Amino acid sequence: xxxxxxxxxxxxxxxxxxxxxxxxxxxxxxxxxxxxxxxxxxxxxxxxxxxxxxxxxxxxxxxxxxxxxxxxxxxxxxxxxxxxxxxxxxxxxxxxxxxxxxxxxxxxxxxxxxxxxxxxxxxxxxxxxxxxxxxxxxxxxxxxxxxxxxxxxxxxxxxxxxxxxxxxxxxxxxxxxxxxxxxxxxxxxxxxxxxxxxxxxxxxxxxxxxxxxxxxxxxxxxxxxxxxxxxxxxxxxxxxxxxxxxxxxxxxxxxxxxxxxxxxxxxxxxxxxxxxxxxxxxxxxxxxxxxxxxxxxxxxxxxxxxxxxxxxxxxxxxxxxxxxxxxxxxxxxxxxxxxxxxxxxxxxxxxxxxxxxxxxxxxxxxxxxxxxxxxxxxxxxxxxxxxxxxxxxxxxxxxxxxxxxxxxxxxxxxxxxxxxxxxxxxxxxxxxxxxxxxxxxxxxxxxxxxxxxxxxxxxxxxxxxxxxxxx
Amino acid sequence: xxxxxxxxxxxxxxxxxxxxxxxxxxxxxxxxxxxxxxxxxxxxxxxxxxxxxxxxxxxxxxxxxxxxxxxxxxxxxxxxxxxxxxxxxxxxxxxxxxxxxxxxxxxxxxxxxxxxxxxxxxxxxxxxxxxxxxxxxxxxxxxxxxxxxxxxxxxxxxxxxxxxxxxxxxxxxxxxxxxxxxxxxxxxxxxxxxxxxxxxxxxxxxxxxxxxxxx
Numbered sequence: 001x002x003x004x005x006x007x008x009x010x011x012x013x014x015x016x017x018x019x020x021x022x023x024x025x026x027x028x029x030x031x032x033x034x035x036x037x038x039x040x041x042x043x044x045x046x047x048x049x050x051x052x053x054x055x056x057x058x059x060x061x062x063x064x065x066x067x068x069x070x071x072x073x074x075x076x077x078x079x080x081x082x083x084x085x086x087x088x089x090x091x092x093x094x095x096x097x098x099x100x101x102x103x104x105x106x107x108x109x110x111x112x113x114x115x116x117x118x119x120x121x122x123x124x125x126x127x128x129x130x131x132x133x134x135x136x137x138x139x140x141x142x143x144x145x146x147x148x149x150x151x152x153x154x155x156x157x158x159x160x161x162x163x164x165x166x167x168x169x170x171x172x173x174x175x176x177x178x179x180x181x182x183x184x185x186x187x188x189x190x191x192x193x194x195x196x197x198x199x200x201x202x203x204x205x206x207x208x209x210x211x212x213x214x215x216x217x218x219x220x221x222x223x224x225x226x227x228x229x230x231x232x233x234x235x236x237x238x239x240x241x242x243x244x245x246x247x248x249x250x251x252x253x254x255x256x257x258x259x260x261x262x263x264x265x266x267x268x269x270x271x272x273x274x275x276x277x278x279x280x281x282x283x284x285x286x287x288x289x290x291x292x293x294x295x296x297x298x299x300x301x302x303x304x305x306x307x308x309x310x311x312x313x314x315x316x317x318x319x320x321x322x323x324x325x326x327x328x329x330x331x332x333x334x335x336x337x338x339x340x341x342x343x344x345x346x347x348x349x350x351x352x353x354x355x356x357x358x359x360x361x362x363x364x365x366x367x368x369x370x371x372x373x374x375x376x377x378x379x380x381x382x383x384x385x386x387x388x389x390x391x392x393x394x395x396x397x398x399x400x401x402x403x404x405x406x407x408x409x410x411x412x413x414x415x416x417x418x419x420x421x422x423x424x425x426x427x428x429x430x431x432x433x434x435x436x437x438x439x440x441x442x443x444x445x446x447x448x449x450x451x452x453x454x455x456x457x458x459x460x461x462x463x464x465x466x467x468x469x470x471x
Numbered sequence: 472x473x474x475x476x477x478x479x480x481x482x483x484x485x486x487x488x489x490x491x492x493x494x495x496x497x498x499x500x501x502x503x504x505x506x507x508x509x510x511x512x513x514x515x516x517x518x519x520x521x522x523x524x525x526x527x528x529x530x531x532x533x534x535x536x537x538x539x540x541x542x543x544x545x546x547x548x549x550x551x552x553x554x555x556x557x558x559x560x561x562x563x564x565x566x567x568x569x570x571x572x573x574x575x576x577x578x579x580x581x582x583x584x585x586x587x588x589x590x591x592x593x594x595x596x597x598x599x600x601x602x603x604x605x606x607x608x609x610x611x612x613x614x615x616x617x618x619x620x621x622x623x624x625x626x627x628x629x630x631x632x633x634x635x636x637x638x639x640x641x642x643x644x645x646x647x648x649x650x651x652x653x654x655x656x657x658x659x660x661x662x663x664x665x666x667x668x669x670x671x672x673x674x675x676x677x678x679x680x681x682x683x684x685x686x
Contacts, residue, residue, distance in 0.1 A: 016670045017663055021644040025663060027670055029681050037563065039504035048657070054671070056684045065502065082502040082525050089504050100685045121685060125678070133562040133586060147562035147586055150506075151593035159660040161667055165643065167585075197489060198556040201585055231559070233585050254680035262680040297489055318488045318555060325487075418498050437493040437560060443522040 003272035005169045006238055007204040010144035010269070014127050016161055026164045029126040030138075031156050033060035033099070034112045035090035036418070037131025041154035042093040052097050053160040059121050060094050060101040062087045063111045064418045068381050068408035074105045083419065110384025110410040113137040113351040117221065118384055120250025124239045124266040129156055134351045134434065136227040139236035140220035141243055142269035144204070146233035170203035170232065171277040174211040176285035181468030183361070184219030185353060185432065185451035187211065187283075188226040189291035193301035195281055200232030203279060206271060207237050211285035217246040218357040225352045226434050229298040238270035292338050292464050293436045293449035295326030300436070304454070304466050308336050329438055330446050331426065339464050341448070342374065344427035346459040347441070348452050349381030349408075350415035353432035356387050358452040363396040365456035365470045371404035372462030378405045379421060381413040405459070417442045430458040473595040474653035478576055479622040480549035483540055484613045490553060491560035492587065496569040500525055509565055510572030514540060544617045552609055553580040557598075558587025567594045577623050579630065581606050592646045595653065597625055599640045625651055 004012075016025040038060070045052070052058065065083035075091065078084040087104065094101035102108040108115060113134055116122045124142040129135060133147035152162055172195075174187055192199075205227050212223065220237050227235025237243075244263055247253045254262045289303035300322075302309065311323035312334075327334075348354070348362050359382060371378045380400050382388040388410055391397055397407045414421040415433035417440070423429050425444025432455050436447035450458065457467040500512045502525055511529040518541060520533040534541050540548075551570065557580040558566060567590045570578070578591065579599045591598040601609075612632070613619045622631040625647060631637045649656055660667075675682050 017666050019645070021648070023643070023645045025660065025666070027667070027674065036501050040506045040564075043504075043506075048655075050657070053667075056682070059685055080502075086502050086504055123681065126681065131562060131564075133560065135562075149562055149564035149567075149586065149590035149593060151564060151590065155657050155660065158657045159664075159667065160671070161660055161663075163645065163656060163660065197559055198582060198584075201556070201582065228560075228586075231556070231584065252683055252685060254683060258680045258683075262678075265678060297491075322488060416493075416498050418501065435491075435493070435560065437491045439497060439516050440493050443516070 003274040003276070005271045005275040005277060006142065006206050006236055006269060007144065007167070007169055008275070010125065010127070011166055013125065014144070023163050023165055025161045026127060028129055028156050028160055028162060029057060030116070030121060030128040031058045032112045032116055032128065032130035032135070033058060033090070033153070034064060034132065035062045035086045036064045037150050038093065038153055039086065039089045040150050041157060042097070044154040045157055050158045052099070052157045055098050057160065058099045059116060060090060060099055061109050061112055061115055062090050062104060064412045064416065066104055066411040067419050068411050068413050068421055071104055071409045074103070080420070107385035107389060110387065111351045111354060111412055113225065114354060114383030114387065117141065117217070118250070118386060120247055120253030123247065123253070124243060124269050129162065133228040134225050136233065136235045137221050137225040137351060139224040139227065139234055140217060142236060142239035142266065144234055144236065147228065167204045167234070168202055168278040170200055170205045170279040170281070172205055172207050172281045172283070173209040174207065174283045174285050175209040176211055178211055178285045178288065179468065181290055181453060181466065181471050182288050183451045183453060184215050184222040186288050186291045187285070188223045189293065189301045189449060190283060190288045192226065192230045192298050193291070194283065195230055197229060197297055197299045198231045200227060200230040203232050204234040204236065205230065205232040207235060212237060213240065216357055217242060218355040221355070222352055226298070229434055239266045290451065290454050290467055292454065293447070294330070294338060295323065296329055296436055296438050297322060298434070298436060298449060300326060301449070302338060304338055304464050306338055308332060308338065310334060341428055341463060343430050343458055343463055344376050345423055345429040346375060346378040346455050347414040347429055347431040347433065348455050349379065349383070349413050350433035351383065351412070352434045353452045354381060354383030354387065356390055358432065359387070359391045359396050362452040362456035363399045365453050365467060366403040366405070366460060367399050369403055369460045371459045374462040375459055378459045379408055379414060380405050381408045382410050384410050414441050416440060430455045430464065472593070472653045472655065475576060475595055475597050475625055475650045477622070477624045478549060479620055481545065481547055482550040482552050482613050482619050482621050483545040483548035484552045484610050485539060486554060486610055488554040489556045489559055492558060492563050492566045493560055495558065495566040496563065497523065499523065501563060501565050506568055507572055509569035510574070513569040513573040514538070547574065549574055550577045550579060550621055550623065551575045552606070552613055553578055555580070555582050557583050559584040562586045564590045564593070567591045567596050571596055579606070579609065592650060595650065597623065597650060599623070599630065601630070601638060601640060605638055
């Protein structure tokens with residue numbers, strides 16, 4: 001048999017039927033649901049008098065709208081009535097159809113892309129979809145995972161399948177050792193800066209190389225999470241012992257005899273020697289510095305010791321126009337350095353960076369230090385109730401609170417500001433989230449994407465600094 | 472889903488690359504549990520000068536007169552001419568819902584983000600890909616000629632300009648078929664229910680750990 005890529009294997013393993021028109025019916029093993037993109041799908045099922053095909057393939061939790069304070073009050077604690085109705089709709093739909101949900105006052109509740117791996121509901125070799133573009137996160141486990149729209153949420157509920165066309169294969173190889181203070185987030189930001197936000201369009205990306213293999217599962221999830229910001233619906237990483245060790249013992253992971261069978265099967269989920277990729281991109285890990293996004297697109301990224309790029313020096317007219325708009329929106333003067341940007345706010349959280357490892361490194365940076373007086377708000381939002389509990393057992397909450405951070409409850413929070421956590425107009429925020437689009441974190445808000453360590457150091461300094469001096 | 476066959480309609484130009492889904496429909500409007508009513512909030516941040524809230528009467532809000540869709544000459548446009556990587560960002564289907572609710576049935580751009588592109592077809596919107604040279608020429612024509620209309624023929628896969636020039640475009644056979652017929656693809660997939668059941672049975676036997684009950 002010809003050498004196959006990881007994506008080729010996952011694709012072929014899920015083929016129910018190939019059609020003459022070039023599309024294929026692909027079986028879906030796991031479907032994750034949250035409150036924002038599912039209500040219209042459930043309504044569609046009811047209108048057509050259809051039932052979910054396989055109830056036990058689904059797992060739901062509210063995350064986008066949930067407040068990050070007062071969650072003990074449950075849904076009643078959501079003050080915005082429109083948000084409350086959306087969360088209540090998810091609760092009611094899951095109850096009606098018998099779908100497992102971790103509701104607001106369940107310790108297992110959290111950001112959907114954090115809780116599924118945490119519970120062992122994300123496994124190698126699976127197809128995993130969710131009405132959310134950051135579903136690529138689960139590709140870190142050697143799974144084929146991508147975001148879908150609401151029509152496809154309904155399609156998966158009704159048929160356990162999707163109609164797909166095979167994507168192209170892209171390999172992004174990151175070799176070498178990361179310098180001190182440089183993390184998974186810096187790797188993915190550097191990749192997006194290199195290939196652009198449309199670089200991965202039409203492709204499934206496999207991240208490989210020694211720098212990727214040396215990452216923990218948390219770090220790998222951070223990298224795959226932002227495949228969509230590089231234009232690719234799916235990002236993935238081969239299965240190895242790090243993957244298997246992470247899964248063992250989690251609530252929904254197989255055990256006993258099933259575990260042995262599963263592990264021996266999972267070991268095939270890597271690209272074969274000599275497999276052919278349509279596109280190959282290589283990065284030298286040792287040259288990656290701490291990254292900061294300066295503009296309004298995740299490709300507008302430079303190293304912390306850089307100057308802002310000058311629009312007048314850009315030769316590509318599309319980029320130049322984008323730079324000019326970003327300058328206007330972000331309120332820059334020409335010739336500024338990244339370290340000259342005055343920060344108003346710091347947000348550590350989101351499906352990109354809210355896992356225990358992210359909180360540990362941030363705590364290490366801020367321990368025995370104080371948040372700068374110029375910072376109006378500094379939020380720490382753990383990705384799940386279980387991560388929050390673990391962090392508290394490790395005493396991280398006390399370190400953050402002593403430094404002047406607010407220790408919040410789990411949810412998407414200020415990544416997209418659908419709840420009440422948001423930036424004021426014109427405010428600059430060092431954020432560990434994934435998108436720096438205009439008004440993403442609040443009307444007129446100005447986002448800078450960084451790693452948790454960089455965000456923590458920026459909170460202390462009041463502006464961006466090279467975090468390697470803080471570690 | 473409404474069928475798409477042929478339309479002849481006014482074209483509105485949105486000359487920006489990388490228009491993201493947060494711009495197409497900002498997040499505060501995603502709290503709705505309906506599929507309709509998003510039109511007044513399409514491009515909300517750019518169309519209005521204030522911060523939009525769900526459920527508001529948009530006719531009373533201050534308009535950004537500089538934004539292209541607010542110009543009278545583009546009122547009633549059903550075709551949106553756009554730039555590279557249109558619809559990047561999230562998977563929110565609210566983006567095509569908002570475009571459709573506003574009145575757009577067709578988008579013409581050099582490239583789209585993958586998920587957005589797919590979502591358009593599920594909602595009766597035809598996203599056409601043309602090369603950058605054709606797109607640049609269309610922008611020039613649309614901006615120079617008030618009332619500029621294009622004719623779109625999906626069956627023939629062809630865009631026709633007022634001068635009678637026709638430009639052909641590619642579209643996947645399955646997507647084209649569904650759009651032309653206004654088909655519900657869930658119904659089509661369920662015609663293969665036996666194949667799905669057989670696949671599932673085999674999978675359960677070979678890989679039982681994938682069927683661990685979530686409870």
